[in-house]
Amino acid sequence: MTPEEQNFMRKIENEEKIEPKDWMPEEYRKNLIRQISQHAHSEVIGMQPEGNWITRAPSLRRKAVLLSKVQDEAGHGLYLYSACETLGISRSEMIEQLQTGKAKYSSIFNYPTLTWADVGAIGWLVDGAAIVNQVSLQRTSYGPYSRGMIRICKEESFHQRQGYEAMLALAKGSPDQKAMAQDALNRFYWPALMMFGPHDSESAHSQKSMEWKIKRETNDDLRQKFVDQTVKQIEVLGLEHPDKNIKWNEERGHYDSSDLNWDEFWSVIAGNGHCNRQRIEHHVAAHDEGEWVRDAITAYNEKKRVKKAQNAA
Amino acid sequence: MTKVTEKLELFEVFVRSKRGLDHKHVGSLHAEDHEQALEYARDCYTRRSEGVSIWVVKSNDICSSQEDDADCFYDPSDDKPYRHATYYVLPDPVNNM
Numbered sequence: 538m539t540p541e542e543q544n545f546m547r548k549i550e551n552e553e554k555i556e557p558k559d560w561m562p563e564e565y566r567k568n569l570i571r572q573i574s575q576h577a578h579s580e581v582i583g584m585q586p587e588g589n590w591i592t593r594a595p596s597l598r599r600k601a602v603l604l605s606k607v608q609d610e611a612g613h614g615l616y617l618y619s620a621c622e623t624l625g626i627s628r629s630e631m632i633e634q635l636q637t638g639k640a641k642y643s644s645i646f647n648y649p650t651l652t653w654a655d656v657g658a659i660g661w662l663v664d665g666a667a668i669v670n671q672v673s674l675q676r677t678s679y680g681p682y683s684r685g686m687i688r689i690c691k692e693e694s695f696h697q698r699q700g701y702e703a704m705l706a707l708a709k710g711s712p713d714q715k716a717m718a719q720d721a722l723n724r725f726y727w728p729a730l731m732m733f734g735p736h737d738s739e740s741a742h743s744q745k746s747m748e749w750k751i752k753r754e755t756n757d758d759l760r761q762k763f764v765d766q767t768v769k770q771i772e773v774l775g776l777e778h779p780d781k782n783i784k785w786n787e788e789r790g791h792y793d794s795s796d797l798n799w800d801e802f803w804s805v806i807a808g809n810g811h812c813n814r815q816r817i818e819h820h821v822a823a824h825d826e827g828e829w830v831r832d833a834i835t836a837y838n839e840k841k842r843v844k845k846a847q848n849a850a
Numbered sequence: 851m852t853k854v855t856e857k858l859e860l861f862e863v864f865v866r867s868k869r870g871l872d873h874k875h876v877g878s879l880h881a882e883d884h885e886q887a888l889e890y891a892r893d894c895y896t897r898r899s900e901g902v903s904i905w906v907v908k909s910n911d912i913c914s915s916q917e918d919d920a921d922c923f924y925d926p927s928d929d930k931p932y933r934h935a936t937y938y939v940l941p942d943p944v945n946n947m
Binding site: 548553554555556598601602605609665680683684694695697698699701702705766769770773 | 869870872903930932933934935937938939940941943944947
C-alpha cells in the first residue's frame with residue numbers, strides 16, 4: 538500500500554469520516570458516486586407514484602400531507618445530489634446517466650399506484666424500508682453522505698407515520714376499505730423487501746462497500762430488521778400477513794420468512810417492471826419542458842451581471 | 851490615523867472539531883486575505899486542538915436572513931403542523947416508528 542492508501546485505511550479503521558478534499562482510492566470514489574446518485578435518483582423518481590395521487594387524495598388534509606411529503610422527497614434528492622457533487626461529478630452528468638439508463642434508481646418505484654391505499658402502503662412500507670437502510674447509512678464513512686443521511690432520517694419519520702395512519706383509517710373502515718388496504722399490503726410488501734437488494738452472496742458491490750464502510754450492514758441483515766419490525770405493525774392494522782411462512786424463530790431471535798421472487802427482482806432491474814419506461818419518459822419530458830425556466834435563470838443572471846459591470850464602469 | 855482593523859477585511863471563522871461533524875461558526879477576525887485569515891484563525895481559535903479543519907469566509911460575502919423579518923419569512927411553514935412526526939397519533943404498540 539502507498540502511504541496515501543495507508544492513511545486512508547487508517548481513517549476508515551478508526552471510524553473517522555472521509556471528507557471531500559481527502560485523498561481517496563478511485564474505486565471508493567466511483568462506488569460512492571454510484572450509490573449516492575442512485576439514492577438521489579430514487580428520491581426524485583419516487584415522487585411520481587405518489588404525485589399521481591395528490592389531486593385525488595380523499596380529503597384536503599390528506600392532499601396537504603401528501604404534497605408535503607412529495608416536497609420533502611424533492612428536498613432529499615437535492616441534499617443527495619449536492620453530496621454527490623462533492624465527489625467531482627456534475628448534476629447534469631448524473632441526470633444524463635439517469636435518463637440514459639446508465640444509473641439506476643430503486644426498483645420499487647417501477648410499481649404502479651393503483652388505489653389510494655397504495656399511497657398509505659408506500660409511506661408505511663417503502664419509506665419504512667428506506668428508513669431502516671438510511672439509519673444504518675448515518676454511519677457511512679463519507680462525511681457529506683453521512684450528514685445528509687442524518688438530516689433525511691430526521692425528516693423521514695413523518696413519512697412513515699402518515700402512511701401508517703392512512704392505512705389504519707382504511708383498515709378500521711368499511712369492508713371495502715379494509716379489502717383495499719389488504720390488497721395494497723399484499724402488492725407492496727414483497728417489492729419493499731426487495732428494496733434491500735439481492736442476497737449478500739449475489740451483491741456485486743457489497744464486499745468492497747462494507748470494507749470501506751460505505752455500507753455498514755449487509756442487505757440481508759437490514760432486510761431481516763424490516764421483516765421483524767413489520768409483523769407487529771400488520772397485526773395492529775388487523776390485516777393478514779402476506780407471507781404465510783412468517784414464523785418466530787426463538788433460536789435466532791428473528792422471524793423466519795419466505796424467500797423472495799428473485800426473477801421478478803432482476804426483471805424489474807433490467808427494465809421490465811410495470812412502469813420503468815413511463816418513469817423515465819416522464820422525467821425526460823419534465824426536464825425538457827423545464828428547460829425554458831433554466832434558460833431564463835441563466836439569462837437573468839447574465840443581465841444582472843452586465844448591468845452591474847456597466848454601473849461600475 | 852486610520853485604525854488597521856478598518857483597512858483589513860472582516861472574516862467569519864468556522865471550525866470542524868472532528869472529522870464527520872459540521873463546521874461550526876466560532877467567531878470572526880480581521881485579515882488581509884484568505885490565507886492570512888486561515889493562519890490567524892488557527893492561532894486564534896484552535897490553540898488547544900479544537901479543530902481538524904477551518905473555513906474562513908469574508909463577512910461581506912455572507913447573505914443572511916433578518917431575524918426581525920422572521921415572522922413573515924417563515925410564515926409559509928407555520929401552518930403545516932403535519933410536517934412533524936408527532937402530529938400523527940398511532941396506537942402504542944407501533945408508536946416507535
